[in-house]
Amino acid sequence: MIIVKVVLPLPIRKCFKYIMPDLMFPVIGGRIVVPFRSKNIIGIVISICKNIETNQLNLKYVKKLIDNHSLYTSFLLDILIWISRNYHCPIGNLFFSVLPKILYNDYILKDKIFYKWIITKKGEEIDIVDLKRRKKQLYTLLFLKKNSVLNSELKKYNLSKLVLKKLERQGLCKVNVVYESSLNKKTFFQSKKKFF
Structure with missing residues (x-):
């Protein structure tokens, strides 16, 4: 079972953890659809956690995998994470502001x-x-x-x-x-x- 850290397009300074189903293979920097409160939102995978006991955690499952390859280069990922840490910028807004408008505008799933x-x-x-x-x-x-x-x-x-x-x-x-x-x-x- 794979647990991923996901950034959502919200003005929050933290990442959320979700469980990937067995048939989905996440890509760091790729978009996925996750449940958040009462709606499904597109998020971006920023890291993969492998050695965590899932019995103690109450995590939700990822709904859908959108991208098969990363939208960001590894250099850009490192810079975005560094900016969010050093300049206290919400990481979700930062990751989605770098994306083209086509991928950013329609982030809510109906x-x-x-x-x-x-x-x-x-x-x-x-x-x-x-x-x-x-x-x-x-x-x-x-x-x-x-x-x-x-x-x-x-x-x-x-x-x-x-x-x-x-x-x-x-x-x-x-x-x-x-x-x-x-x-x-x-x-x-x-x-x-x-x-x-």
Whole structure:
């Protein structure tokens, strides 16, 4: 198990430690995505710690490895660490101010959460006669038998969240949470002009 020291783009004068999963191989000076409070932030690996007992530490895991090679030379890394020590500059701000704007601007990861309603086995096997008096539940259950629906599509198909929750309490349908994380990347135009 590898523990890495990570610098985050915050005005704090300390580094944070995270655990790298077994399949990820960190690069000193490379960017990684780490959880910090309630959001995922891009950080920069500044060192790797190998001989630490992980039983006593309460560390979080790294979410994603972005770079396979270092963004900084070893000389630049040494200078940045020296500046942060001698001039009392926050190390996170210092490391990210040296990066090009393209890599610095979009350092917050946005999580998209989708709620997908699907029918259960009990819902597929239920007799429709039992729901004849409850028309909204019957309509919703018949719709879910044909296909699942996202929470954002409920209005489109004239379905109610309240009815879906009642069906969920009865065990006739369930909700799956789907996470999709994506970086805010700006698209750049391609120009045919030569600048240099």
